[in-house]
Amino acid sequence: MxxxxxxxxxxxxxxxxxxxxxxxxxxxxxxxxxxxxxxxxxxxxxxxxxxxxxxxxxxxxxxxxxxxxxxxxxxxxxxxxxxxxxxxxxxxxxxxxxxxxxxxxxxxxxxxxxxxxxxxxxxxxxxxxxxxxVNGPDTTMTSFGAGQPAPPKGRVFVNPSQGVLLIASNLPPAPAGKKYEMWVIPKGGKPVPAGLFQSERDGSAMHIQHGPVDVSATAAVAVTMEDEAGALQPTPPILFVASLQ
Ligand SMILES: [Zn+2]
Structure with a gap:
Protein backbone atom coordinates (compact mmCIF):
# COMPACT_ATOMS: atom_id res chain seq x y z
CA MET A 1 0.00 0.00 0.00
CA VAL A 134 -12.27 5.38 34.03
CA ASN A 135 -9.55 7.38 32.35
CA GLY A 136 -7.92 8.68 35.55
CA PRO A 137 -4.31 7.46 35.80
CA ASP A 138 -4.78 6.87 39.53
CA THR A 139 -8.06 5.01 39.14
CA THR A 140 -8.38 1.62 40.83
CA MET A 141 -10.57 -1.01 39.21
CA THR A 142 -12.15 -4.01 40.84
CA SER A 143 -14.76 -6.54 39.72
CA PHE A 144 -17.54 -8.33 41.51
CA GLY A 145 -19.76 -11.31 40.81
CA ALA A 146 -17.37 -12.90 38.32
CA GLY A 147 -17.74 -16.63 37.73
CA GLN A 148 -21.30 -16.76 38.99
CA PRO A 149 -23.99 -17.38 36.41
CA ALA A 150 -26.90 -15.34 37.71
CA PRO A 151 -26.02 -12.75 40.36
CA PRO A 152 -25.16 -9.16 39.51
CA LYS A 153 -21.70 -8.68 38.15
CA GLY A 154 -19.73 -5.73 37.04
CA ARG A 155 -16.93 -3.35 37.85
CA VAL A 156 -16.18 -0.58 40.23
CA PHE A 157 -13.75 2.20 39.39
CA VAL A 158 -12.50 4.37 42.22
CA ASN A 159 -10.67 7.59 41.56
CA PRO A 160 -9.27 9.40 44.61
CA SER A 161 -10.26 12.86 43.38
CA GLN A 162 -13.28 12.20 41.18
CA GLY A 163 -15.30 9.51 42.87
CA VAL A 164 -16.72 6.06 42.30
CA LEU A 165 -18.18 4.62 39.12
CA LEU A 166 -20.20 1.43 39.30
CA ILE A 167 -21.16 -0.51 36.20
CA ALA A 168 -23.32 -3.57 36.73
CA SER A 169 -25.23 -6.16 34.80
CA ASN A 170 -27.70 -8.88 35.83
CA LEU A 171 -29.22 -6.43 38.27
CA PRO A 172 -32.99 -6.50 37.74
CA PRO A 173 -34.75 -3.14 38.23
CA ALA A 174 -35.72 -2.57 41.84
CA PRO A 175 -39.49 -2.88 42.34
CA ALA A 176 -41.74 0.18 42.74
CA GLY A 177 -40.89 2.17 45.86
CA LYS A 178 -37.42 0.68 46.06
CA LYS A 179 -34.03 1.71 44.77
CA TYR A 180 -30.51 0.44 44.84
CA GLU A 181 -28.10 2.20 47.15
CA MET A 182 -24.34 2.14 46.85
CA TRP A 183 -22.12 2.15 49.92
CA VAL A 184 -18.49 2.98 50.36
CA ILE A 185 -17.18 0.85 53.21
CA PRO A 186 -14.15 2.18 55.06
CA LYS A 187 -11.72 -0.19 56.70
CA GLY A 188 -13.09 -0.79 60.17
CA GLY A 189 -15.75 1.89 59.78
CA LYS A 190 -19.42 2.26 59.11
CA PRO A 191 -20.63 2.09 55.50
CA VAL A 192 -21.12 5.54 54.00
CA PRO A 193 -24.14 6.07 51.70
CA ALA A 194 -22.95 6.73 48.15
CA GLY A 195 -26.08 7.45 46.19
CA LEU A 196 -29.27 5.82 44.96
CA PHE A 197 -29.78 4.40 41.52
CA GLN A 198 -32.06 2.24 39.45
CA SER A 199 -31.08 -0.31 36.84
CA GLU A 200 -32.37 -0.60 33.30
CA ARG A 201 -34.92 -3.14 32.20
CA ASP A 202 -32.18 -5.37 30.85
CA GLY A 203 -30.46 -5.39 34.23
CA SER A 204 -27.65 -2.99 33.40
CA ALA A 205 -26.82 -0.07 35.62
CA MET A 206 -24.33 2.75 35.78
CA HIS A 207 -23.96 4.83 38.90
CA ILE A 208 -21.53 7.62 39.72
CA GLN A 209 -20.82 9.04 43.14
CA HIS A 210 -18.81 12.22 42.92
CA GLY A 211 -16.26 13.46 45.39
CA PRO A 212 -12.88 12.54 46.79
CA VAL A 213 -12.33 9.01 48.07
CA ASP A 214 -9.56 7.90 50.37
CA VAL A 215 -8.80 4.74 48.45
CA SER A 216 -6.25 3.32 50.89
CA ALA A 217 -8.75 3.67 53.74
CA THR A 218 -11.56 2.05 51.77
CA ALA A 219 -12.23 -1.66 52.09
CA ALA A 220 -15.04 -2.14 49.60
CA VAL A 221 -17.97 -0.79 47.65
CA ALA A 222 -21.31 -2.51 48.19
CA VAL A 223 -24.90 -2.30 47.01
CA THR A 224 -28.17 -2.96 48.83
CA MET A 225 -31.82 -2.45 47.98
CA GLU A 226 -33.51 0.27 50.01
CA ASP A 227 -36.70 2.31 50.13
CA GLU A 228 -36.56 4.93 47.44
CA ALA A 229 -35.83 7.66 49.98
CA GLY A 230 -32.57 5.89 50.78
CA ALA A 231 -31.18 4.64 54.07
CA LEU A 232 -28.42 5.80 56.39
CA GLN A 233 -27.14 2.31 56.95
CA PRO A 234 -27.35 -0.70 54.66
CA THR A 235 -30.34 -2.99 54.99
CA PRO A 236 -29.36 -6.65 54.61
CA PRO A 237 -28.85 -8.51 52.43
CA ILE A 238 -25.90 -6.88 50.75
CA LEU A 239 -26.49 -7.68 47.10
CA PHE A 240 -22.88 -7.50 46.09
CA VAL A 241 -19.54 -6.30 47.34
CA ALA A 242 -16.54 -5.19 45.32
CA SER A 243 -13.48 -5.47 47.49
CA LEU A 244 -10.83 -2.82 46.86
CA GLN A 245 -8.00 -4.49 48.70
ZN1 LIG B 1 4.62 6.02 3.62
Missing part, protein backbone atom coordinates in the same frame (compact mmCIF):
# COMPACT_ATOMS: atom_id res chain seq x y z
CA UNK A 2 1.21 3.52 -0.65
CA UNK A 3 1.08 6.45 1.75
CA UNK A 4 -2.06 7.79 0.15
CA UNK A 5 -3.90 4.53 0.76
CA UNK A 6 -2.75 4.53 4.37
CA UNK A 7 -4.03 8.02 5.01
CA UNK A 8 -7.14 6.99 6.93
CA UNK A 9 -5.31 4.50 9.07
CA UNK A 10 -2.68 6.53 10.92
CA UNK A 11 -4.97 7.52 13.80
CA UNK A 12 -6.21 3.98 14.15
CA UNK A 13 -2.63 2.76 14.19
CA UNK A 14 -1.71 5.31 16.86
CA UNK A 15 -4.60 4.08 18.97
CA UNK A 16 -3.74 0.44 18.44
CA UNK A 17 -6.93 -0.37 16.56
CA UNK A 18 -5.74 -0.48 12.96
CA UNK A 19 -6.44 -3.58 10.89
CA UNK A 20 -3.67 -6.18 10.68
CA UNK A 21 -2.86 -5.43 7.07
CA UNK A 22 -2.70 -1.66 7.54
CA UNK A 23 -0.72 -2.13 10.71
CA UNK A 24 2.04 -4.06 9.02
CA UNK A 25 2.03 -1.70 6.03
CA UNK A 26 2.45 1.36 8.22
CA UNK A 27 5.14 -0.39 10.23
CA UNK A 28 6.98 -1.14 7.04
CA UNK A 29 6.79 2.49 5.88
CA UNK A 30 8.04 3.68 9.25
CA UNK A 31 10.85 1.12 9.30
CA UNK A 32 12.15 2.29 5.97
CA UNK A 33 11.94 5.90 7.14
CA UNK A 34 9.11 7.02 4.83
CA UNK A 35 8.91 10.76 5.46
CA UNK A 36 5.22 11.07 4.63
CA UNK A 37 4.28 8.34 7.06
CA UNK A 38 6.59 9.60 9.78
CA UNK A 39 4.99 13.05 9.61
CA UNK A 40 1.51 11.56 9.51
CA UNK A 41 2.22 9.33 12.49
CA UNK A 42 3.48 12.30 14.48
CA UNK A 43 0.19 14.06 13.80
CA UNK A 44 -1.85 10.96 14.55
CA UNK A 45 -0.04 10.37 17.84
CA UNK A 46 -0.82 13.93 18.90
CA UNK A 47 -4.49 13.34 18.23
CA UNK A 48 -4.39 10.02 20.01
CA UNK A 49 -2.68 11.59 23.01
CA UNK A 50 -5.30 14.32 23.13
CA UNK A 51 -8.04 11.75 23.03
CA UNK A 52 -6.51 9.72 25.79
CA UNK A 53 -5.98 12.71 28.05
CA UNK A 54 -8.48 14.87 29.81
CA UNK A 55 -8.84 17.18 26.84
CA UNK A 56 -12.46 17.61 25.78
CA UNK A 57 -13.57 15.16 23.12
CA UNK A 58 -12.53 16.41 19.72
CA UNK A 59 -14.06 15.75 16.38
CA UNK A 60 -12.41 12.94 14.49
CA UNK A 61 -12.79 12.73 10.74
CA UNK A 62 -16.10 11.12 9.75
CA UNK A 63 -14.28 8.18 8.31
CA UNK A 64 -12.22 7.59 11.43
CA UNK A 65 -15.29 7.97 13.58
CA UNK A 66 -17.07 5.37 11.49
CA UNK A 67 -14.19 2.95 11.75
CA UNK A 68 -13.84 3.30 15.48
CA UNK A 69 -17.53 3.06 16.12
CA UNK A 70 -17.70 0.02 13.91
CA UNK A 71 -14.85 -1.51 15.88
CA UNK A 72 -16.93 -1.32 19.05
CA UNK A 73 -20.06 -2.44 17.26
CA UNK A 74 -21.90 0.82 16.71
CA UNK A 75 -24.17 1.06 13.75
CA UNK A 76 -23.79 4.47 12.27
CA UNK A 77 -27.21 4.48 10.69
CA UNK A 78 -28.95 4.45 14.04
CA UNK A 79 -27.57 7.83 14.90
CA UNK A 80 -28.40 11.31 13.79
CA UNK A 81 -26.48 14.42 14.60
CA UNK A 82 -27.02 14.54 18.37
CA UNK A 83 -25.18 11.38 19.34
CA UNK A 84 -22.13 12.66 17.55
CA UNK A 85 -20.72 14.00 20.79
CA UNK A 86 -21.40 10.71 22.44
CA UNK A 87 -19.48 9.09 19.65
CA UNK A 88 -16.56 11.39 20.28
CA UNK A 89 -16.67 10.51 23.94
CA UNK A 90 -16.77 6.83 23.25
CA UNK A 91 -13.85 7.38 20.96
CA UNK A 92 -11.98 8.90 23.87
CA UNK A 93 -12.91 5.96 26.00
CA UNK A 94 -11.68 3.59 23.35
CA UNK A 95 -8.40 5.44 23.19
CA UNK A 96 -8.07 5.53 26.95
CA UNK A 97 -8.48 1.81 27.25
CA UNK A 98 -6.12 0.97 24.48
CA UNK A 99 -3.54 3.25 25.95
CA UNK A 100 -3.85 1.88 29.42
CA UNK A 101 -3.69 -1.70 28.17
CA UNK A 102 -7.04 -2.63 29.63
CA UNK A 103 -8.53 -4.02 26.46
CA UNK A 104 -10.64 -6.62 28.16
CA UNK A 105 -12.16 -4.11 30.52
CA UNK A 106 -12.65 -1.85 27.57
CA UNK A 107 -14.63 -4.45 25.71
CA UNK A 108 -16.90 -4.90 28.68
CA UNK A 109 -17.44 -1.20 29.32
CA UNK A 110 -17.82 -0.44 25.65
CA UNK A 111 -20.54 -3.05 25.44
CA UNK A 112 -22.41 -1.48 28.32
CA UNK A 113 -22.05 2.05 27.05
CA UNK A 114 -23.09 0.87 23.64
CA UNK A 115 -26.23 -0.67 25.09
CA UNK A 116 -27.06 2.42 27.06
CA UNK A 117 -26.34 4.74 24.16
CA UNK A 118 -28.44 2.60 21.90
CA UNK A 119 -31.37 3.11 24.19
CA UNK A 120 -30.36 6.73 24.67
CA UNK A 121 -31.08 6.48 28.35
CA UNK A 122 -27.72 7.81 29.33
CA UNK A 123 -26.93 11.47 29.12
CA UNK A 124 -23.71 12.64 27.61
CA UNK A 125 -22.72 14.40 30.80
CA UNK A 126 -22.82 11.17 32.71
CA UNK A 127 -20.90 9.46 30.00
CA UNK A 128 -18.25 12.14 30.22
CA UNK A 129 -18.10 11.78 33.97
CA UNK A 130 -17.77 8.05 33.67
CA UNK A 131 -15.02 8.54 31.15
CA UNK A 132 -13.15 10.92 33.44
CA UNK A 133 -13.16 8.34 36.23
Missing amino acids: NCEELRDHYELYAMGVAGEREKSEIREHLNRGCEVCMAEMKRARTIAALLSGTAPPMAPSPKLRRRILASVGFEQKRFGWAPFLAAATVLSLVAAFYFSGREREFADIAARLRDQLGRQTIELTRLNEAFAI
Whole structure:
Protein backbone atom coordinates (compact mmCIF):
# COMPACT_ATOMS: atom_id res chain seq x y z
CA MET A 1 0.00 0.00 0.00
CA ASN A 2 1.21 3.52 -0.65
CA CYS A 3 1.08 6.45 1.75
CA GLU A 4 -2.06 7.79 0.15
CA GLU A 5 -3.90 4.53 0.76
CA LEU A 6 -2.75 4.53 4.37
CA ARG A 7 -4.03 8.02 5.01
CA ASP A 8 -7.14 6.99 6.93
CA HIS A 9 -5.31 4.50 9.07
CA TYR A 10 -2.68 6.53 10.92
CA GLU A 11 -4.97 7.52 13.80
CA LEU A 12 -6.21 3.98 14.15
CA TYR A 13 -2.63 2.76 14.19
CA ALA A 14 -1.71 5.31 16.86
CA MET A 15 -4.60 4.08 18.97
CA GLY A 16 -3.74 0.44 18.44
CA VAL A 17 -6.93 -0.37 16.56
CA ALA A 18 -5.74 -0.48 12.96
CA GLY A 19 -6.44 -3.58 10.89
CA GLU A 20 -3.67 -6.18 10.68
CA ARG A 21 -2.86 -5.43 7.07
CA GLU A 22 -2.70 -1.66 7.54
CA LYS A 23 -0.72 -2.13 10.71
CA SER A 24 2.04 -4.06 9.02
CA GLU A 25 2.03 -1.70 6.03
CA ILE A 26 2.45 1.36 8.22
CA ARG A 27 5.14 -0.39 10.23
CA GLU A 28 6.98 -1.14 7.04
CA HIS A 29 6.79 2.49 5.88
CA LEU A 30 8.04 3.68 9.25
CA ASN A 31 10.85 1.12 9.30
CA ARG A 32 12.15 2.29 5.97
CA GLY A 33 11.94 5.90 7.14
CA CYS A 34 9.11 7.02 4.83
CA GLU A 35 8.91 10.76 5.46
CA VAL A 36 5.22 11.07 4.63
CA CYS A 37 4.28 8.34 7.06
CA MET A 38 6.59 9.60 9.78
CA ALA A 39 4.99 13.05 9.61
CA GLU A 40 1.51 11.56 9.51
CA MET A 41 2.22 9.33 12.49
CA LYS A 42 3.48 12.30 14.48
CA ARG A 43 0.19 14.06 13.80
CA ALA A 44 -1.85 10.96 14.55
CA ARG A 45 -0.04 10.37 17.84
CA THR A 46 -0.82 13.93 18.90
CA ILE A 47 -4.49 13.34 18.23
CA ALA A 48 -4.39 10.02 20.01
CA ALA A 49 -2.68 11.59 23.01
CA LEU A 50 -5.30 14.32 23.13
CA LEU A 51 -8.04 11.75 23.03
CA SER A 52 -6.51 9.72 25.79
CA GLY A 53 -5.98 12.71 28.05
CA THR A 54 -8.48 14.87 29.81
CA ALA A 55 -8.84 17.18 26.84
CA PRO A 56 -12.46 17.61 25.78
CA PRO A 57 -13.57 15.16 23.12
CA MET A 58 -12.53 16.41 19.72
CA ALA A 59 -14.06 15.75 16.38
CA PRO A 60 -12.41 12.94 14.49
CA SER A 61 -12.79 12.73 10.74
CA PRO A 62 -16.10 11.12 9.75
CA LYS A 63 -14.28 8.18 8.31
CA LEU A 64 -12.22 7.59 11.43
CA ARG A 65 -15.29 7.97 13.58
CA ARG A 66 -17.07 5.37 11.49
CA ARG A 67 -14.19 2.95 11.75
CA ILE A 68 -13.84 3.30 15.48
CA LEU A 69 -17.53 3.06 16.12
CA ALA A 70 -17.70 0.02 13.91
CA SER A 71 -14.85 -1.51 15.88
CA VAL A 72 -16.93 -1.32 19.05
CA GLY A 73 -20.06 -2.44 17.26
CA PHE A 74 -21.90 0.82 16.71
CA GLU A 75 -24.17 1.06 13.75
CA GLN A 76 -23.79 4.47 12.27
CA LYS A 77 -27.21 4.48 10.69
CA ARG A 78 -28.95 4.45 14.04
CA PHE A 79 -27.57 7.83 14.90
CA GLY A 80 -28.40 11.31 13.79
CA TRP A 81 -26.48 14.42 14.60
CA ALA A 82 -27.02 14.54 18.37
CA PRO A 83 -25.18 11.38 19.34
CA PHE A 84 -22.13 12.66 17.55
CA LEU A 85 -20.72 14.00 20.79
CA ALA A 86 -21.40 10.71 22.44
CA ALA A 87 -19.48 9.09 19.65
CA ALA A 88 -16.56 11.39 20.28
CA THR A 89 -16.67 10.51 23.94
CA VAL A 90 -16.77 6.83 23.25
CA LEU A 91 -13.85 7.38 20.96
CA SER A 92 -11.98 8.90 23.87
CA LEU A 93 -12.91 5.96 26.00
CA VAL A 94 -11.68 3.59 23.35
CA ALA A 95 -8.40 5.44 23.19
CA ALA A 96 -8.07 5.53 26.95
CA PHE A 97 -8.48 1.81 27.25
CA TYR A 98 -6.12 0.97 24.48
CA PHE A 99 -3.54 3.25 25.95
CA SER A 100 -3.85 1.88 29.42
CA GLY A 101 -3.69 -1.70 28.17
CA ARG A 102 -7.04 -2.63 29.63
CA GLU A 103 -8.53 -4.02 26.46
CA ARG A 104 -10.64 -6.62 28.16
CA GLU A 105 -12.16 -4.11 30.52
CA PHE A 106 -12.65 -1.85 27.57
CA ALA A 107 -14.63 -4.45 25.71
CA ASP A 108 -16.90 -4.90 28.68
CA ILE A 109 -17.44 -1.20 29.32
CA ALA A 110 -17.82 -0.44 25.65
CA ALA A 111 -20.54 -3.05 25.44
CA ARG A 112 -22.41 -1.48 28.32
CA LEU A 113 -22.05 2.05 27.05
CA ARG A 114 -23.09 0.87 23.64
CA ASP A 115 -26.23 -0.67 25.09
CA GLN A 116 -27.06 2.42 27.06
CA LEU A 117 -26.34 4.74 24.16
CA GLY A 118 -28.44 2.60 21.90
CA ARG A 119 -31.37 3.11 24.19
CA GLN A 120 -30.36 6.73 24.67
CA THR A 121 -31.08 6.48 28.35
CA ILE A 122 -27.72 7.81 29.33
CA GLU A 123 -26.93 11.47 29.12
CA LEU A 124 -23.71 12.64 27.61
CA THR A 125 -22.72 14.40 30.80
CA ARG A 126 -22.82 11.17 32.71
CA LEU A 127 -20.90 9.46 30.00
CA ASN A 128 -18.25 12.14 30.22
CA GLU A 129 -18.10 11.78 33.97
CA ALA A 130 -17.77 8.05 33.67
CA PHE A 131 -15.02 8.54 31.15
CA ALA A 132 -13.15 10.92 33.44
CA ILE A 133 -13.16 8.34 36.23
CA VAL A 134 -12.27 5.38 34.03
CA ASN A 135 -9.55 7.38 32.35
CA GLY A 136 -7.92 8.68 35.55
CA PRO A 137 -4.31 7.46 35.80
CA ASP A 138 -4.78 6.87 39.53
CA THR A 139 -8.06 5.01 39.14
CA THR A 140 -8.38 1.62 40.83
CA MET A 141 -10.57 -1.01 39.21
CA THR A 142 -12.15 -4.01 40.84
CA SER A 143 -14.76 -6.54 39.72
CA PHE A 144 -17.54 -8.33 41.51
CA GLY A 145 -19.76 -11.31 40.81
CA ALA A 146 -17.37 -12.90 38.32
CA GLY A 147 -17.74 -16.63 37.73
CA GLN A 148 -21.30 -16.76 38.99
CA PRO A 149 -23.99 -17.38 36.41
CA ALA A 150 -26.90 -15.34 37.71
CA PRO A 151 -26.02 -12.75 40.36
CA PRO A 152 -25.16 -9.16 39.51
CA LYS A 153 -21.70 -8.68 38.15
CA GLY A 154 -19.73 -5.73 37.04
CA ARG A 155 -16.93 -3.35 37.85
CA VAL A 156 -16.18 -0.58 40.23
CA PHE A 157 -13.75 2.20 39.39
CA VAL A 158 -12.50 4.37 42.22
CA ASN A 159 -10.67 7.59 41.56
CA PRO A 160 -9.27 9.40 44.61
CA SER A 161 -10.26 12.86 43.38
CA GLN A 162 -13.28 12.20 41.18
CA GLY A 163 -15.30 9.51 42.87
CA VAL A 164 -16.72 6.06 42.30
CA LEU A 165 -18.18 4.62 39.12
CA LEU A 166 -20.20 1.43 39.30
CA ILE A 167 -21.16 -0.51 36.20
CA ALA A 168 -23.32 -3.57 36.73
CA SER A 169 -25.23 -6.16 34.80
CA ASN A 170 -27.70 -8.88 35.83
CA LEU A 171 -29.22 -6.43 38.27
CA PRO A 172 -32.99 -6.50 37.74
CA PRO A 173 -34.75 -3.14 38.23
CA ALA A 174 -35.72 -2.57 41.84
CA PRO A 175 -39.49 -2.88 42.34
CA ALA A 176 -41.74 0.18 42.74
CA GLY A 177 -40.89 2.17 45.86
CA LYS A 178 -37.42 0.68 46.06
CA LYS A 179 -34.03 1.71 44.77
CA TYR A 180 -30.51 0.44 44.84
CA GLU A 181 -28.10 2.20 47.15
CA MET A 182 -24.34 2.14 46.85
CA TRP A 183 -22.12 2.15 49.92
CA VAL A 184 -18.49 2.98 50.36
CA ILE A 185 -17.18 0.85 53.21
CA PRO A 186 -14.15 2.18 55.06
CA LYS A 187 -11.72 -0.19 56.70
CA GLY A 188 -13.09 -0.79 60.17
CA GLY A 189 -15.75 1.89 59.78
CA LYS A 190 -19.42 2.26 59.11
CA PRO A 191 -20.63 2.09 55.50
CA VAL A 192 -21.12 5.54 54.00
CA PRO A 193 -24.14 6.07 51.70
CA ALA A 194 -22.95 6.73 48.15
CA GLY A 195 -26.08 7.45 46.19
CA LEU A 196 -29.27 5.82 44.96
CA PHE A 197 -29.78 4.40 41.52
CA GLN A 198 -32.06 2.24 39.45
CA SER A 199 -31.08 -0.31 36.84
CA GLU A 200 -32.37 -0.60 33.30
CA ARG A 201 -34.92 -3.14 32.20
CA ASP A 202 -32.18 -5.37 30.85
CA GLY A 203 -30.46 -5.39 34.23
CA SER A 204 -27.65 -2.99 33.40
CA ALA A 205 -26.82 -0.07 35.62
CA MET A 206 -24.33 2.75 35.78
CA HIS A 207 -23.96 4.83 38.90
CA ILE A 208 -21.53 7.62 39.72
CA GLN A 209 -20.82 9.04 43.14
CA HIS A 210 -18.81 12.22 42.92
CA GLY A 211 -16.26 13.46 45.39
CA PRO A 212 -12.88 12.54 46.79
CA VAL A 213 -12.33 9.01 48.07
CA ASP A 214 -9.56 7.90 50.37
CA VAL A 215 -8.80 4.74 48.45
CA SER A 216 -6.25 3.32 50.89
CA ALA A 217 -8.75 3.67 53.74
CA THR A 218 -11.56 2.05 51.77
CA ALA A 219 -12.23 -1.66 52.09
CA ALA A 220 -15.04 -2.14 49.60
CA VAL A 221 -17.97 -0.79 47.65
CA ALA A 222 -21.31 -2.51 48.19
CA VAL A 223 -24.90 -2.30 47.01
CA THR A 224 -28.17 -2.96 48.83
CA MET A 225 -31.82 -2.45 47.98
CA GLU A 226 -33.51 0.27 50.01
CA ASP A 227 -36.70 2.31 50.13
CA GLU A 228 -36.56 4.93 47.44
CA ALA A 229 -35.83 7.66 49.98
CA GLY A 230 -32.57 5.89 50.78
CA ALA A 231 -31.18 4.64 54.07
CA LEU A 232 -28.42 5.80 56.39
CA GLN A 233 -27.14 2.31 56.95
CA PRO A 234 -27.35 -0.70 54.66
CA THR A 235 -30.34 -2.99 54.99
CA PRO A 236 -29.36 -6.65 54.61
CA PRO A 237 -28.85 -8.51 52.43
CA ILE A 238 -25.90 -6.88 50.75
CA LEU A 239 -26.49 -7.68 47.10
CA PHE A 240 -22.88 -7.50 46.09
CA VAL A 241 -19.54 -6.30 47.34
CA ALA A 242 -16.54 -5.19 45.32
CA SER A 243 -13.48 -5.47 47.49
CA LEU A 244 -10.83 -2.82 46.86
CA GLN A 245 -8.00 -4.49 48.70
ZN1 LIG B 1 4.62 6.02 3.62
